[in-house]
Amino acid sequence: MIKVGIVGGTGYTGSELLRLLVRHAQVEIAAVTSRSDAGTGVADFHPALRGEIDLAFTTPEAAGLADCDLVFFATPNGTAMNEAAALLEAGVRVIDLAADFRLKDLEVWQRWYGMTHAAPDLVEAAVYGLPEVNREAIATARLVANPGCYPTAVTLGLLPLLEAGVVDAGRLIADVKSGVSGAGRKPSTALLLAECGESFKAYSVGGHRHQPEICENLRHAVGVEIGLTFVPHLVPMVRGIEASLYATLQQSGLDLQALFEARYRNEPFVDVLxxxxxxxxxSVRGTNLCRLSVLEPQGAGVVVVQSVIDNLVKGAAGQAVQNMNIMFGWNEATGLALSALAP
Amino acid sequence: MIKVGIVGGTGYTGSELLRLLVRHAQVEIAAVTSRSDAGTGVADFHPALRGEIDLAFTTPEAAGLADCDLVFFATPNGTAMNEAAALLEAGVRVIDLAADFRLKDLEVWQRWYGMTHAAPDLVEAAVYGLPEVNREAIATARLVANPGCYPTAVTLGLLPLLEAGVVDAGRLIADVKSGVSGAGRKPSTALLLAECGESFKAYSVGGHRHQPEICENLRHAVGVEIGLTFVPHLVPMVRGIEASLYATLQQSGLDLQALFEARYRNEPFVDVLxxxxxxxxxSVRGTNLCRLSVLEPQGAGVVVVQSVIDNLVKGAAGQAVQNMNIMFGWNEATGLALSALAP
Amino acid sequence: MIKVGIVGGTGYTGSELLRLLVRHAQVEIAAVTSRSDAGTGVADFHPALRGEIDLAFTTPEAAGLADCDLVFFATPNGTAMNEAAALLEAGVRVIDLAADFRLKDLEVWQRWYGMTHAAPDLVEAAVYGLPEVNREAIATARLVANPGCYPTAVTLGLLPLLEAGVVDAGRLIADVKSGVSGAGRKPSTALLLAECGESFKAYSVGGHRHQPEICENLRHAVGVEIGLTFVPHLVPMVRGIEASLYATLQQSGLDLQALFEARYRNEPFVDVLxxxxxxxxxSVRGTNLCRLSVLEPQGAGVVVVQSVIDNLVKGAAGQAVQNMNIMFGWNEATGLALSALAP
Amino acid sequence: MIKVGIVGGTGYTGSELLRLLVRHAQVEIAAVTSRSDAGTGVADFHPALRGEIDLAFTTPEAAGLADCDLVFFATPNGTAMNEAAALLEAGVRVIDLAADFRLKDLEVWQRWYGMTHAAPDLVEAAVYGLPEVNREAIATARLVANPGCYPTAVTLGLLPLLEAGVVDAGRLIADVKSGVSGAGRKPSTALLLAECGESFKAYSVGGHRHQPEICENLRHAVGVEIGLTFVPHLVPMVRGIEASLYATLQQSGLDLQALFEARYRNEPFVDVLxxxxxxxxxSVRGTNLCRLSVLEPQGAGVVVVQSVIDNLVKGAAGQAVQNMNIMFGWNEATGLALSALAP
Structure with missing residues (x-):
């Protein structure tokens, strides 16, 4: 049993962490912070959690985070980089669900996130928390950068192909689609149901922060330069990401199915259909699963991979719990034995 | 650990039962039947259950149901009344999630369901499986009639008022709204997303089978004749029922909040907001909860109750599991410790 | 051909007015104002209007509104009451789509809208723009208060019953449901697709501004005091209102269908099914129609009326155009010959 | 004023044709056929058309189609090929909204549609009704094959690039997404709101009939072989198609925006953003528009085109009306002056 703190408990990644952690056998939730809603009962703020949690939000200062074994940051970008160092020095392990430690290339990070990074040394020390790539490093990490939702879906879909060196890594295409919860819980006009309901559109076609994250981490994983055209779309639904991935095969006659099944045989949260x-x-709603399907339609030399995740679980809070489980040496699926809610 | 069988595993109540039972600590799923899909892997049919269950659908004949401790019927109306007797004689307990045993008044049943009842004696023996009303009888029942989804939401919302005798029982109004999964998984034109998406409507305004079910069971529960105007509506969403209930108060100055809280203080699955x-x-999606809110707006002498459930859980499969837990003397919440999926 | 101005062109009532007016044969749109977006092309702001309109938004000061024949206010509550007087004095007719002139009872208005009314004399002069009730007064009005969306749906559904004196006017119930566009286009958390998608709820159960509007205007129309329990709900869709109305019949044996058909026989925008x-x-999406259905289910003495409108058309912009047509003596359907978009 | 007949008036393309034709100034609807619903009032079947049309469905035999100037087939694939010849011989012009005459290559057609073609000679004579490619041939055509919905969106998005010869025609990717109305109005399990609501998926990844249609017609249009990876997806909404198109540029420094604007400058129904x-x-809902956006993100040598249409209008009934207008020498926009319904 460890004590965990959650910094930022009012957004969707925060509430999803709570949904998972209230039933996690090894975890006591010691504090949930919110500057704006300090004093409000967590379950009053998130009525779906009524009966599950008795805490009220506290300010970060009053939260006693330094006494926790692990602190999750479910905050906007730019928060954890200012607050993680003190916790790490106090011996607390940290998982940041935002983007502060996802990119090693600080120049790229600063360009995409529009801030000067406050903790470059921590960037260096952080481990990118994609267990299917970095499980061993996560196990001993003090600071984990939890991957973005799109990068999780895209990376898991492309990894087997790139690791096997069977596709042109310089001409990858990721046509990705997300439910609106991926954009968070801030007041917004563009994300009103009246604006994005019963409609579909691409957005950020000219460039999206998750593109460099995918490229850098894939390059680290497989050792080759990545060229990726990445186009996100907004789906009129709440949860879920689907990535349709296109790559040019450099060999023919491959057994792609076998390649994928072999790559993920021992992965508890990747399912090759x-x-x-x-x-x-x-089929993954509410779960920590990534389900994949691979095909070379009509033998045309282009491989098509479909990858689906729940953006709030494998794409955020569930992957964070998975990382915690690895960091503390528990069964990786602890607290993540969830059946998909379908229909 | 008991052995359970599920008759009819391809519809939504069947798949929801499976979602709950695969993680139930006291249950081994011995067989899932489907005449049309016998031989198909259950998880091939319901991909959301991949990795959760290894069985294939069997025919009822090959299922060995008589060796089960409990059999659930997740079948169309008119099936269980033909098959339950043999199982009961073999010592198997039965929970019917369809309507075959919900009404004691056979004439009413036959008018609404358009069939002659095949097992009138079993109707007499069956217990209406609403634990908040019939917990003791359920505990010793051999045959439980699992309530309909609307009746669950409406009955729980009206019970405290009727039991206390503070409203006019002859002039109740239930304006109820359901997601489309309540209508089942059969091919249909009216339930296509293209027909009922981005639209809202009432249906069956002239009469709906759940109206006599509510009236009869409320009358049994509180001992007065019930007059109920019941109008169901179809909401463009998958899961969920909301019932807005209107009743004329016959007393003034009542503490309605206290009345409701007292009534449900010890109920594990009813939450008064x-x-x-x-x-x-x-706020109840995926859970076995009924959440209620009660108000007398502007002191006008009309009490308004809002009642929400997940039609597939408290309105069907979850309530069936709750009934099973009671029948076998387990903690009533076994296998039902589920957090709502919100957003 | 008249010149019209629109004050407030960035919200949904403004854009819907534009959709209707760009094709209206008798109207030239002279100006569309927006303080926040002055200088932006109207069609750049509303891409659905590309190719339909060449104007840019202007400030109200630069709009030359005093030179218009008619000005529509598609502004938040509290704007028109400050600006209408000057226009009226300049001989401009005014239709306010907000609530500033909907209630004669200023005390009630001020309580519900939380402001002191700036133009009590104009309230007296304003005509409530429900053509089915006030057609003659509208024809000569200088200032029209365009009704709210819920009041339109509810009033048209109840009128025949109240005018005929066949129901208990003191015990009316309106269970109303609206798509989210009724709440406008402001940044908001509660109206995010991620918050209100795939969910259903009642809101403002304790009291909603449209309740006194309905009561006051019905009282004026039929001359009896109105007692109305009014509960609005939010439907996970963009457009549309459905009102389910319940009233206690004081006579039996009535031909309700004939009553409704007779009442609306000559109404171009009310259709009794x-x-x-x-x-x-x-079935009314995009149109100015109100469609009604009336029934006394199972002869139980309670009449149930269903009333549907498109909240942005008959509930706002379309009704405003209908009022304009009446005010200028044109065919009432000019510019409103629209087929519903279904599916 | 011409007389038109519609064969097959109960599906979505039929009802959408009716929505457009009831207001078309040059058209009298002489007959609407339906074998299954002969005798039923058209507006009773499609309540959204109440007040718009007085006809009842007739059998094809009783419809007097040979006396029409033009007959639309809004029927399943395989109907028009059996019935068009007699009408053409009688001097009636024909527009088939199904696929019977879309492919010149009969072998390919028969493989994808699983039937032997009944009228190979008519295939030869038919004109593919994409006005932006074949306007002159359409003007004199007796038989027009109205394009599929996906082919319309994809072809209009790729044409400028292929005509200019600036991309690799052998490595095109079309990631396309459609609302569910594209799949028609037949009873179905897969298209229930409960099945495809609040979810997103690819389908027919291994091959879809619209892929050969796009390839053949693009090859005819631009004279080069086409290699196209085509992956359709189902969006949880009713109407609308979005195509994200990816092609490898073979030149650098191109002004893609100018290329697209020049290509479509005179097209009334193509709008380059x-x-x-x-x-x-x-932004195109309910209209006959195709709106396009083109970009080379981050100068990476891959051009990305977004193309949106309303699948029932420019993707079906609207394009059919546009073709009719061309065939009869009317202004091409007659009856198609429609503003998009947004929100």
Missing amino acids: PTGSPVETR | PTGSPVETR | PTGSPVETR | PTGSPVETR
């Missing part, structure tokens, strides 16, 4: 299976986002 | 709280269907 | 017909919001 | 504009499906 039979060739040609449809892959619905609802 | 603070006066005037908004009650969203998503 | 055959008894018992389902009434979907999509 | 400013570089980098988001393109929402709702």
Whole structure:
């Protein structure tokens, strides 16, 4: 049993962490912070958690975070980089669900996030928390950068192909689609149901922060330069990401299905479906799973991978719990034995 | 550990039962039947259950149901009344999630369901499985009639008022709204997303089968004749029921909040919210909870109750599991410790 | 051909007015104002209007509104009451789509809208713009208060019953449901798709501004005191209102269908469906129609009326255009010959 | 004023044709056929058309189609090929909204549609009704094959690039997304709101009939072989198609925006948005427009085109009306002056 703190408990990654942690057998939630809502009962703020948690939000100062074994940052970008150092020095392990430690290339980070990084040394020390790539490093990490939602779906879909060196790494295409919860819980006009309901659109076609994250981390993982055209779209639904990935095969006659199954045979949260299976986002709703389907349609030399995750679970809070489980040496699936809610 | 069988595993109540039972600590799923899909892997049919269950659908004949401790019928109306007797004689307990045993008044049943009842004696023996009303009888029942989804939401919302005798029982109004999964998984034109998406409507205004079910069971519960105008509506969403209930108060100065809180203080799956709280269907999504809010707006002598449930859980499979827990003497919440999926 | 101005062109009522007016044969749009977006092309702001309109937003000061024949206020509550007087003095007719002139009872208005009214004399002069009630007064009005969306749906559904004196006017119930566009286009957390998608809830159960509007205007129309329990709900869709109305009949044996058909025989925008017909919001999407269905289910003495409108058309901009047509003596349907978009 | 007949008036393309034709100044609707619903009032079947049309469905035999000037087939694939010849011989012009005459290569057609073609000679004579490519041939055509919905969106997005010869025609990718109305109005399990609501998925990844249609017609249009990876997806909404198109540029320094604007300068129903504009499906809802946006993100040598249409209008019934207008020498926009319904 460890004590964990959550910095930033009013957004969707925060509430999803709470949904998972209230039932986690090894965890006591010691504090949940919110500057704006300090004093409010967590379950009053998130009525879906009524009966699950008795805490009220506290300010970060009053939260006693330094006494925790682990602190999750479920905050906007730019928060953890200012607050993580003190916790790490106090011996607390940290998982940041925002983007502060995801990119090693600070120049790229600063360009995309529009801030000067406050803790460059921590960037160096942080481990990118994608267990399917960095499990060993996560196990001993003090600071984990939890991956973005799109990068999780895209990276898991492309990894087997790139590791095997069977596709042109310089001409990858990721056509990705997300439910609106990926954009967070801030007041917004663009994300009103009246604006994005019963409609579909691409956005950030000219450039999105998750593109450099995917490229850098794939390059680290497989050792080759990555060229990726990345186009995100907004789906009129709440949860779920689907990534359709296109790559040019450099070999023919490959058994792509076998390649994927072999790569993920021992992964508890990656499920490779039979060739040609449809892959619905609802089939992972509420779970920490990434489900994949791979195909070379009509033998045309282009491989198509479909990858689905729940953006708030494997794309955020669930992956953070998975990372915690690895960091503390527990069964990786502790607290993550969840069946998908379908329909 | 008991052995359970599920008759009819391809519909939504069947798949929801599976979602709950695969993680139930006291249950081994011995067989799941489907005449049309016998031989197909259950998880191939319901991809959301991949990795959760290894069985294939069997025919009822091959299922060995007589060797089970409990059999759930997740079948269309008119099936269980033909098959339950043999199982009961073999010592198997039965929970019917369809309507075959919900009404004691056979004439009414036959008018609404358009069939002659095949097992009138079992109707007499069956217990209406609403634990908040019939917990003791359920504990010793051999045959439980699991309530309909609307009746669950409406009955729980009206019970405290009727039991206390503070409203006019002859002039109740239930304006109820359901997501489309309540209508099942059969091919249909009316339930296509293209037909009922981005639209809202009432249906069956002239009469709906759940109206006599509510009236009969409320009459049994509180001992007075019930007059109920019941109008169901279809909401463009998948899961969830909201019932807005209107009744004329026959007393003034009542503490309605206290009345409701007292009635449900010891109920594990009924949650009375603070006066005037908004009650969203998503706050119970995936859970066995009924959340209620009660108010007398502007002191006008009309009490308004809002009641929300997940139609597939407290309105079907979850309540069936709750009934099973009671029948076998387990903690009533076994296998039902579920947090709502919100957002 | 008249010149019209629109004050406040960035919200949904403003854009819907534009959608209707760009094709209106008798109207030239002279100016569309927006303080915040002055200088921006109207069609750049509303891409759905590309190719339909060449104007840019102007400030109210630069708009030359005093030279218009008619000015529509599609502004927040509290704007028109400050600006209408000057226009009226300049001989401009005014239609306010907000609530400033909807209630004669200033005390009630001030309580619900939380402001001191700036133009009490104009309130007296204003005509409530529900053509089905006030057509003659509208024809000669200088200032029209365009009704709220809920009041339009509810009033049209109740009028025939109240005018005929066949129901208990003191015990009316309106269970109303609206798509989210009714709440406008302001940044908001509660109206995010991630908050209100795939969910359903009642809101403002304790009291909603449209309740006194309905009561006052019905009282004026039929001359009796109105007692109305009014509960609004939010539907996870963009457009559409459905009102389910419940009233206690004081006579038996009435031909309700004939009553409704007679009342609305000559109304171009009210359509009474055959008894018992389902009434979907999509059947009026994009149109100025109110479709109604009336029934006394099972002869129980309670009449149930379903009323559907498009909240942005008959509930706002379309009704405003209808009022304009009446004010200028044109065919009432000019510019409103629209087929519903279904599916 | 011409007389038109519609064969097959109960599906979505039929009802959408009716929505457009009831207001078309040059058209009298002489007959609407339906074998299954002969005798039913068209507006009783499609309540959204109440007040717009007085006809009842007739059988094809009783419809007097040979006396029409033009007959639309809004029927399943395989109907028009059996019935068009007799009408053409009688001097009636024909527009088939199904796929019977879309492919010149009969072998390919028969493989994808699983039937032997009944009228190969008519295939030869038919004109593919994409006005932006074949306007002159359409003007004199007796038989027009109205394009599929996906082919319309994809072809209009790729044409400028292929005509200019600036991309690799052998490595095109079309990641396309459609609302569910594209799949028609037949009873279905897969298209229930409960199945495809609040979820997103790819389908027919291994092959879809619209892929050969796009390839053949693009090859005819631009004279080069086309290699296209085509992956359709289902969006939880009713109307709208978005196509994200990816092609490898073979030149650098191109002004893609100018290329697209020049290509479509005189097209009444193609709108090229400013570089980098988001393109929402709702911005064309209910209209005959195709809106396009083109960009080379980050100068990476891959051009990305977004193309949106309303699948039932420019993707079906609207394009059919546009073709009719061309065939009869009317202004091409007659009956198609429609503003998008947004929100």
